[in-house]
Amino acid sequence: MRPEDFEFLSRMLKRRSGLTLNPDKVYLLESRLTPLARRRGLDGIDALVAELRRTNSETLAREITDAMTTNESFFFRDRTPFDIFERQVLPMLRQRRAAGKRVRIWCAACSTGQEPYSLAMILKNQEAQWRGWSIEIIGTDIARPVLKKAEAGLYSQFEVQRGLPIQMLMKYFTQVGDQWQLAPEIRSMVKFKEFNLLESFAPLGHFDVIYCRNVLIYFDQPTKKEVLERMRKIMPSDGVLFLGAAETVLGITDAFRPVRGQRGMYLPADAEETVVAAAGGA
């Protein structure tokens, strides 16, 4: 691939999705965009870039951006962030939100939906304790194809065996051909929406819990910082943030602090000591 084409594509990707590509990732562009070029009847990535330069097509730019996202996800990924949700976060919210009985949860880069659906299954398992509450789970992602799959709630045999306990499969899935579909009662607990993390969070409102896992790794340092600091502004000081296993706030922003002993969990830096204690980090 020509250096000026790499430059052109990586600049576009950075601007559209925040994706930071170093020149050693040329192979990634080639392996992901060649199939896209072929589908459009072009014979490779050079022709694809030429087409993009010539037409300046928004649709094509978007397809390229989508194709360059990494969408891997699985149910109850890394387990701990979901155990903490069940054992610390939910009891804390039940107490601290008892007056308004309203909780809003955001999965900020939800890909094919396993993350918000894992939370929904945890909540469903303790449904009786939440009668009369309004609990919203919102899953957003920049890429349309993954959102479509998330909405359908259809997963392969491979996908339902990575992280999903067999009891949950028996309880909440039905077999459809060689796929497994989540029950409507779980699907209806999650709302999916297309949303780019580089844009203003204002239309989304405020959240008590944000899962922003395995997406910041693709951004450069200033973008990570900026996204995290905007997230801080849309949560109360007793809100909770979860990042992926390879991500942290340390060295990036002081808006949040890690919680000792609770891997992946972060609280606003100004959280009261009672909240920190309730979160398990006393």
Next chain:
Amino acid sequence: MKSCLVVDDSKVIRRVARRILEEMNFEIREAADGKDALESCSEKMPDVVLLDWNMPVMDGLEFLKRVRALPNVRQPIVVFCTTENDMSHIRQAMEAGADEYIMKPFDREIIEAKFSQVGLM
């Protein structure tokens, strides 16, 4: 080191499972059917059994029922690993006392996920 008894009538599958589990630091024994597996268990009870369903002589479900009926033994964790992939088989296995259920084909990732589910890692 935890021990795992791999029960499958296919030598190829046993070999694949052995390779994955040895890398996960399990000590492996093998059995080719349920009866063979019961004998192995009576010699030394493994920590976990990776169990195929359809096998000659004695199938996996029968083996599971007999193991669960044994008095005064330290019961092993039992993870089914079979091509039977419909809900009624899964239910039957879980009702008979299985701890987890793998639908073939499997790979290292699935074995690791399921073993960590039942607290083995």
